Amino acid sequence: xxTSEDYKGQVPAWCPGCGNFQILSTIKQALIELGIEPxxxxxxxxxxxxxxxxxYIKCHTFNxxxxxxxxxxxxxxxxxxxxxxxAVAGDGDCYGEGGNHFLHAxxxxxxxxxxxxxxxxxxxxxxxxxxTTAEGTYTTIQPYGVLQESMNPLAMAISQNCSFVARGFAGxxxxxxxxxxAAIKHKGFALLDIxxxxxxxxxxxxxxxxxxxxxxxxxxxxxYNRNKAFEKSLxxxxxxxxxxxxxxEREIFEERVPAIQEKPLVRQKFSLEEVKHEIEKFY
Amino acid sequence: MSRIRGGHNFYxxxxxxxxxxxxxxxxxxxxxxxxxxxxxxxxxxxxxxFILYDSEIAKKKFEEPEFIDIPFRKIALDVGKNxxxxxxxxxxxxxxxxxxxxxxxxxxxxxxFSRKGEEVVQANIACAEAGYKYALTNCPKCxxxxxxxxxxxxxxxxxxLQAIAMGAIMSGCKFYSAYPMSPSTGIMEYLAxxxxxxxxxxxxxxxxxxxxxxxxxxxxxxxRAMTGTSGGGFALMVEGLSLIGMTETPxxxxxxxxxxxxxxxxxRTEQGDLLFVLHAGHGEFPRVIFxxxxxxxxxxxxxRAFELAEKYQIPVxxxxxxxxxxxxxxxxxxxxxxxxxxxxRLREEDLKGVEDxxxxxxxxxxxxxxxxxxxxxxxxVVADSDEHDEEGHIVEDSETRIKMVQKRLLKKxxxxxxxxxxxxxxxDPSPKIVLVGHGSTYGVIKEVVDxxxxxxxxxxxxxxxxxxxxxxxxxxxxxxxxxxxxxICIENNATGQFARLIxxxxxxxxSHQISKYDGRPFTIENLKEELHAYI
Numbered sequence: 001x002x003t004s005e006d007y008k009g010q011v012p013a014w015c016p017g018c019g020n021f022q023i024l025s026t027i028k029q030a031l032i033e034l035g036i037e038p039x040x041x042x043x044x045x046x047x048x049x050x051x052x053x054x055x056y057i058k059c060h061t062f063n064x065x066x067x068x069x070x071x072x073x074x075x076x077x078x079x080x081x082x083x084x085x086x087a088v089a090g091d092g093d094c095y096g097e098g099g100n101h102f103l104h105a106x107x108x109x110x111x112x113x114x115x116x117x118x119x120x121x122x123x124x125x126x127x128x129x130x131x132t133t134a135e136g137t138y139t140t141i142q143p144y145g146v147l148q149e150s151m152n153p154l155a156m157a158i159s160q161n162c163s164f165v166a167r168g169f170a171g172x173x174x175x176x177x178x179x180x181x182a183a184i185k186h187k188g189f190a191l192l193d194i195x196x197x198x199x200x201x202x203x204x205x206x207x208x209x210x211x212x213x214x215x216x217x218x219x220x221x222x223x224y225n226r227n228k229a230f231e232k233s234l235x236x237x238x239x240x241x242x243x244x245x246x247x248x249e250r251e252i253f254e255e256r257v258p259a260i261q262e263k264p265l266v267r268q269k270f271s272l273e274e275v276k277h278e279i280e281k282f283y
Numbered sequence: 284m285s286r287i288r289g290g291h292n293f294y295x296x297x298x299x300x301x302x303x304x305x306x307x308x309x310x311x312x313x314x315x316x317x318x319x320x321x322x323x324x325x326x327x328x329x330x331x332x333f334i335l336y337d338s339e340i341a342k343k344k345f346e347e348p349e350f351i352d353i354p355f356r357k358i359a360l361d362v363g364k365n366x367x368x369x370x371x372x373x374x375x376x377x378x379x380x381x382x383x384x385x386x387x388x389x390x391x392x393x394x395x396f397s398r399k400g401e402e403v404v405q406a407n408i409a410c411a412e413a414g415y416k417y418a419l420t421n422c423p424k425c426x427x428x429x430x431x432x433x434x435x436x437x438x439x440x441x442x443x444l445q446a447i448a449m450g451a452i453m454s455g456c457k458f459y460s461a462y463p464m465s466p467s468t469g470i471m472e473y474l475a476x477x478x479x480x481x482x483x484x485x486x487x488x489x490x491x492x493x494x495x496x497x498x499x500x501x502x503x504x505x506x507r508a509m510t511g512t513s514g515g516g517f518a519l520m521v522e523g524l525s526l527i528g529m530t531e532t533p534x535x536x537x538x539x540x541x542x543x544x545x546x547x548x549x550x551r552t553e554q555g556d557l558l559f560v561l562h563a564g565h566g567e568f569p570r571v572i573f574x575x576x577x578x579x580x581x582x583x584x585x586x587r588a589f590e591l592a593e594k595y596q597i598p599v600x601x602x603x604x605x606x607x608x609x610x611x612x613x614x615x616x617x618x619x620x621x622x623x624x625x626x627x628r629l630r631e632e633d634l635k636g637v638e639d640x641x642x643x644x645x646x647x648x649x650x651x652x653x654x655x656x657x658x659x660x661x662x663x664v665v666a667d668s669d670e671h672d673e674e675g676h677i678v679e680d681s682e683t684r685i686k687m688v689q690k691r692l693l694k695k696x697x698x699x700x701x702x703x704x705x706x707x708x709x710x711d712p713s714p715k716i717v718l719v720g721h722g723s724t725y726g727v728i729k730e731v732v733d734x735x736x737x738x739x740x741x742x743x744x745x746x747x748x749x750x751x752x753x754x755x756x757x758x759x760x761x762x763x764x765x766x767x768x769x770x771i772c773i774e775n776n777a778t779g780q781f782a783r784l785i786x787x788x789x790x791x792x793x794s795h796q797i798s799k800y801d802g803r804p805f806t807i808e809n810l811k812e813e814l815h816a817y818i
Contacts, residue, residue: 010676010677013677037661038661038663039656039657039659039660039661039662039663040657042504042656042657044500047668052677054665055665055667055676055677058663059663060656060657060663060664060665061663061664061665061666061667061675062500062503062530062666063665063666063667063668063669063677064496064499064526064530064666064668065496065522065523065526065668068492068493068496068522068523068526070493071460071488071492071493071494071496071497071500072496072497072499072500072503073500074497074500075458075460075486075496075497075498075499075500075501075504075508076500076501076503076504076656077504078458078484078486078501079457079458079484079500079501079504079505079506079508080504080505080655080656080657080658082657083504083656083657100489100490100493101489101492101493103489104488104489104493257484258478258479258482259457259478259479259482259483259484260482260484265457265458265482265484265501265506266504266505266506266655266657266658267658268457268482270455270457270507270624270626272453272619272622272624274481275452275453275481276453276619278449278452278453278477278481279439279449279453279617279618279619282439282440282441282445282449282617283437283438283439
């Protein structure tokens, strides 16, 4: 069994009090409790405060470009589906710059988990609006307030029949850990949106703001009802539900790609002898 | 040309019992399936040539001696009971006028129409035979060209795209992700058609950004990967190219040029992206650019691209253009004997004795061990787009930065340069006239050199391994140019990009340049005409 020592990474360069610290310790705990060893997991991240996360764990890491997390993660999974692949992104990273990849990852349904650190602001670039920043929020470059409606990633994912849609809160680590474990264990593309207070640049959506509003979906909630899930995903305001909103079990991408049915692509040895007759076809 | 919609479309076929490598401006037989074709191409019919047409389809009768009126449509209706087979009748007639026999055409008709059932196959064969017979009996000068069915050696027929894709398969490429874009799509189509046979993963990405990032993800995870596109799609890939540079992830990228800017001429040809591909990507990192001159070079250079990409952990380009990519070429001798395959990726057994694996460990060559994540025991593989330390973690200090730039760029460059083959000299060994070309102009320049009288001492200097430039101590090609009286750089673009590159890299200036930027390839006639002013 792995221990927390096995997952001890670099010293984080986040602001003191940042919600990312809770996400970091929770993800480590989830991996330990699932018995996954560091060399069995690949974390792919983009750019933003969330993108630094894999450096602070200790595992295979591909810290790529802003917004490009999912294409890298999807292909890495296709190349070696024996790895646990977790994609880590921020709200600007995944829902803004990488929005198109997000939609198409839902369609492909690879067996990877996507953890989105959703702090409703751009932290790394110091406080501009993200796609999930509330309408009307004033920032240094939105002096008239944000003029767009904020994006609802959960409703969007459910509308596209994403196979697992959940939301957690960095301030409720016990619940978040269970959601992370459920997402990793889920067979298919799993979106876990994580409400993460940014103590430096988002003075509205603070720990207190969330604590006053969030509640856990109860045991009587049925995540297999898509219409109900969509309705639930629209609930945002005085009350903010967290938990597994929607589950739709279907064949995963790796099961549909014929080349990797027998063994992972990465373990298929190349032999020129086996392909050289290809030339003959052109005579 | 290929036009992916309705409207005028044409295809040129050149036959010879000699080796031929280029297109001609003039044709001997024009097979016109409509009036438009006659009006557009009539001026391209050589003296002594013919125009085969159907006055009923054209709704016009031509009385000039070169016109041969054959009732394509009527024969198709009489024999095949369907006017749609008029083109089969016409193809049969074209073979009839050459008296070439019908066996090859019958084979193709069987292959093409077998899916539609035996009845359709037989109707087409009957139409081909009727067209053939009609031409044979009604054409007065059917032996004019004296072409015979070839004897002996079997020849291959292959497009540039197929040669690249086959080269990829035979180099161990297992993953190809791309977004459809003419004229590069043929690579993806070919690989998809072979996916089942060779266990390939071929993924159509949502955009070119995803395409290159997917290929990077697959390569990072341990399989040989490739992507392909044309100029506009490559513009979207540029960010990913820079990611390759920083993460040192091996990748082969095919860029099949069409005339730009923007959407340009989607189905035409140009060599306008050379300097774009050379300079694309923010920051400084090494790259290799190959630009094959023939499908054969495309095949072997693709193999070489995979070798160099993985050996040096760099991006390697196969740069080509619509003309080479989509034309079909006949030639002999393509073998698997000269192919190279060295697996530079390291797995558990290869890493025995490595205590503390570091993805970006400093070394005298700049090359660090490339381990496969998850297959390398407990070793962890950490790649980062940020500047990083030897382990792959983010750093900010100048000392590490300097050492990393030296590692991934400065130390590798001279080693990569040693791998590059010198340009190919054809013709006079100490030439007074040198025609310089790169990529797909190989064939036309070579044939034109053959037409220049020997006493003029002419030669072609052709570059297919474009960048970096090869070392001059093996072949002093710049010295050769300096010793010539006339040096002409011939390019399918408006600004002479390769001539500028040579000047930038070596200081050499050509005495003349020939540029063609009408979206069409050079033909033997128009290159000769251009040269007429100088030679």
